[in-house]
Amino acid sequence: MSTTSASSTTPAKTISVNETIRHARIHGLGGYRPERVVTNEEICQWIDSSDEWIQQRSGIVTRRFAREDETVIDMAEAASVQALDRAGIGPEQIGAVVMATVSHPYQTPAAAPELAHRLGIPNPAAFDISAACAGYCHGISIANDMVRAGTVDYVLVVGVEKLSDFTDKHDRGSAFIFGDGAGAAVVGISDFPGIGPTLWGSLGDQRDVITQRESWTGLRPAMEDADRDEDIEWPAFVMQGQTVFRWAVFSMAPVAVEAVKAAGLTPDDLDAFVPHQANMRITDAMIKALKLPEHVPVARDIAETGNTSAASIPLAMSRMLDEGEAPHGGIALQIGFGAGLVYAAQVVVMP
Ligand code: COA
Secondary structure (H helix, E strand, O other): OOOOOHHHOOOOOOOOOOOOOOEEEEEEEEEEOOOEEEEHHHHOOOOOOOHHHHHHHHOOOEEEEOOOOOOHHHHHHHHHHHHHHHHOOOHHHOOEEEEEOOOOOOOOOOHHHHHHHHHOOOOOEEEEEOOHHHHHHHHHHHHHHHHHHOOOOEEEEEEEEEHHHHOOOOOOOOOOOEOEEEEEEEEEEEOOOOEOOOEEEEOHHHOOOEEEOOOHHHHHHHHHOOOOOOOOOOOOEEEOHHHHHHHHHHHHHHHHHHHHHHOOOOHHHOOEEEEOOOOHHHHHHHHHHHOOOOOOOEOOOHHHHOEOHHHHHHHHHHHHHHOOOOOOOOEEEEEEEEOOOEEEEEEEEOO
16 A cells, blocks of 8 residues: 655646736626516416515516527527627637526536637637526636636626526415526636635535425436326426525625625625625615615615526626616625525625
């Protein structure tokens, strides 16, 4: 048995690596909301509920649903074109495409290479990440590290979901929450630090709290046996609402506070708070738990967009910038949390 430890191994040759750490920031944001506005009345055709109950319990007034033939790649393309345009960055400058989604309906191939091809990005690294409603903040963290380490100069990060495909319209606990949309960010080299340290983590023992109801392979026996006298349950996303609520409010606020501290800032320094648009009541409770100063504007895009999982933070931040609610160049705290359970938070300079 060899007694040589990894630490005592001296390589025969030295690998050359980039020694300089660089700064990174978000250069441009883009968003896409599908055309079709879906009211609470329409949702109530399928569940025993009311417009008043939905608004009071979730803050959602309307959400958008994509067309049947509209894919996550179509939506991602529209958001990315806007982000690239606003960043003033050409497709040929993008070295990597990171796509956060849990509703691309193909196990393989990933959506990112196809998106890159559509955008005319020549031969980038392109891959999808699965971190549910925290996917965008995971993507920003990965992109930040790639740019800072010198792996690439510019990364396109996309959060996109077509949750209408994965919602059980008869499920009272989730049918009114989810919507469709896409948000995109161009992360690239910068003269100043534009993305703070990421606070992130996971609680795998809580996997049942928000989950796809049935696995794909679990569907197979029922599909293969045409005579089987059993309903096939579509693998929709379902959740334990109260558990999600408590976790988001009590556990995520301290993470958000730590993300601000890790960037060497205080809540007073913030120009915007952009939490994942899970539920308006969760946002309100987080503001209290955070003791957020009153002067800090808070994203409330959920009212008209619903919960779009990985897309919600870039969509909400884009709206705040477009409507003059948050200043370009200001500091925003963003935090994503969701199925896994997983979470990620960081402070960013808004483009
Ligand atoms: N419409 C009307 N009434 C409903 C309802 C609906 N869609 N769903 C549940 N109810 C009723 C229940 O029947 C129950 O009635 P009862 O008191 O007469 O028995 C009452 O509302 C409370 O039910 P409960 O399941 O405890 O609901 P809740 O107060 O926890 O609210 C959520 C449900 C989903 C709104 C809430 O749990 C929540 O906001 N959770 C967070 C979900 C979230 O943000 N997910 C995003 C994950 S990223």
